[in-house]
Amino acid sequence: MTQVPPAAVMIAARRQLDRLWARGNAFLGTKVAIMGGAMTWVSERNLVAAISNAGGFGVLACGSMPPALLAAEIAATKRLTDRPFGVNLIVMHPQLAELARVCVAAKVGHVVLAGGMPTAEIIKILKDGGAKVIGFAPALVIGKKLVRSGIDALVIEGMEAGGHIGAVSTAVLAQEILPAIRDVPVFVAGGIGRGEAILSFLEMGAAGVQLGTRFVCADECVAHPDFKKAFIRASARDAVPSVQLDPRFPVIPVRALANKATAAFMATQRSVIDKVDRGELDMKAAQLEIEHFWAGALRRAAVDGDIENGSLMAGQSVGLVTQAQPTAAIIAELVDQALAALAARARDAAEAEAEAGAA
Numbered sequence: 001m002t003q004v005p006p007a008a009v010m011i012a013a014r015r016q017l018d019r020l021w022a023r024g025n026a027f028l029g030t031k032v033a034i035m036g037g038a039m040t041w042v043s044e045r046n047l048v049a050a051i052s053n054a055g056g057f058g059v060l061a062c063g064s065m066p067p068a069l070l071a072a073e074i075a076a077t078k079r080l081t082d083r084p085f086g087v088n089l090i091v092m093h094p095q096l097a098e099l100a101r102v103c104v105a106a107k108v109g110h111v112v113l114a115g116g117m118p119t120a121e122i123i124k125i126l127k128d129g130g131a132k133v134i135g136f137a138p139a140l141v142i143g144k145k146l147v148r149s150g151i152d153a154l155v156i157e158g159m160e161a162g163g164h165i166g167a168v169s170t171a172v173l174a175q176e177i178l179p180a181i182r183d184v185p186v187f188v189a190g191g192i193g194r195g196e197a198i199l200s201f202l203e204m205g206a207a208g209v210q211l212g213t214r215f216v217c218a219d220e221c222v223a224h225p226d227f228k229k230a231f232i233r234a235s236a237r238d239a240v241p242s243v244q245l246d247p248r249f250p251v252i253p254v255r256a257l258a259n260k261a262t263a264a265f266m267a268t269q270r271s272v273i274d275k276v277d278r279g280e281l282d283m284k285a286a287q288l289e290i291e292h293f294w295a296g297a298l299r300r301a302a303v304d305g306d307i308e309n310g311s312l313m314a315g316q317s318v319g320l321v322t323q324a325q326p327t328a329a330i331i332a333e334l335v336d337q338a339l340a341a342l343a344a345r346a347r348d349a350a351e352a353e354a355e356a357g358a359a
C-alpha cells in the first residue's frame with residue numbers, strides 16, 4: 001500500500017481550507033473567516049482585539065451604548081489591534097444614525113446591523129462612508145430583500161444560537177439560503193462549536209462562520225468569572241429559549257441557560273399582561289417593558305456575576321465549552337479540527353486509490 005506522507009496531506013488540507021473560505025477572508029480581510037459574534041456586555045475591546053489578533057474577525061457589540069461611548073470603545077480596540085474588526089449595531093437603537101456616523105468617522109471597515117430590517121438611510125450612511133454592511137437573514141425572503149437593498153454580506157443565524165433567536169435551525173437555514181444566495185458572502189451562525197461543523201458549512205457554500213458562545217470563556221473575555229463558570233458547567237440542553245405567554249405580546253425568543261431569571265421573565269410577562277388587561281398600560285408600552293427585561297438582565301449576569309437573577313444568554317454549543325482557553329487557542333483548535341477532517345478524508349481517498357490500483 002502506498003503511504004501518503006502526512007506533511008503532504010496536511011499541506012493539501014490547508015490549501016483546501018484556504019480555498020473554501022477564501023471569499024470570506026477576502027471580504028473580512030482575515031486569515032481565518034471566523035467572526036466572533038458580537039455579544040452585548042461581552043464583546044468589548046479585549047475579546048474583539050484578541051479574536052482579530054488571532055486571525056479571526058472580532059465584532060464590537062454596541063448594545064445600548066450612546067455614540068460617545070461607542071467612539072471611545074472603537075478607539076480603545078484600535079489601540080489593541082491593527083487587524084480588521086467590525087461593529088454590531090442594533091437597528092432599534094434610538095441613536096442608530098449617529099452610531100452609524102461614529103463608525104464611519106472611525107473608519108470601521110464592517111458594520112453588522114442586527115435586530116431587525118435596516119432602513120435604506122442607515123445602509124446609505126454606512127456605504128457612502130466606505131463601510132461594508134452586513135445584515136442578518138433569519139429567512140430566505142429577508143436575505144433576498146437585504147441583498148436588493150445593497151447589503152454587502154449576510155449572517156444566517158439558526159435557533160441554536162445564544163441571545164435573541166429566530167425560529168429555524170442552522171442546518172435548515174443553511175440548506176435554504178446557501179444555494180439560493182450567491183451574490184454576497186454568507187456567514188453561518190448558531191450552534192457551531194467545532195471545526196468539522198465549520199468545514200461542512202463552508203462546503204455547503206458558506207463564506208465563513210460566526211461563533212459567539214464558544215468565545216465567552218476565552219481568557220481575554222472580560223465576562224464575570226461566575227458567568228464563565230456557568231458556561232463551563234452547562235450542557236447543550238441547559239440553553240433554552242424563553243417562552244411567550246400571550247400571542248398579543250410577541251416575544252422574540254432569547255436562548256439562555258435556565259435559572260431564576262427564566263422564571264422571572266414569565267412573571268414579568270404575566271404582570272405586564274395583567275396591567276394591559278386592567279387598562280393601566282398601553283400595548284406599545286407593555287411590549288417595550290417585556291422586550292427590555294433581558295437587556296438589564298444580561299448585564300447583571302455577564303458584568304455583575306449575578307448568575308441566578310441575570311440572563312445567562314448562551315447557545316446550545318455551550319455543551320462544547322469545557323474550559324477557559326486563550327482566544328488564539330480556541331481559533332487554532334477550530335482550524336485544526338477542520339484540517340484534521342480534510343486530512344482524514346484525503347488519506348482515505350489515497351488508500352482507496354492505492355487499493356484499487358493493487359486489485
Ligand SMILES: Cc1cc2nc3c(=O)[nH]c(=O)nc-3n(C[C@H](O)[C@H](O)[C@H](O)COP(=O)(O)O)c2cc1C
Binds near residue numbers: 037214
Ligand atoms: C451573551 C450573548 C449576547 C449576544 N448579544 C448579541 C448582540 O448584542 N447582537 C447580536 O447581533 N448578536 C448577539 N448575540 C449573538 C451572537 O453574536 C452570535 O451570533 C451567536 O452567539 C452565534 O451562535 P452561538 O452562540 O451558537 O455561537 C449574542 C449571543 C450571546 C451568547
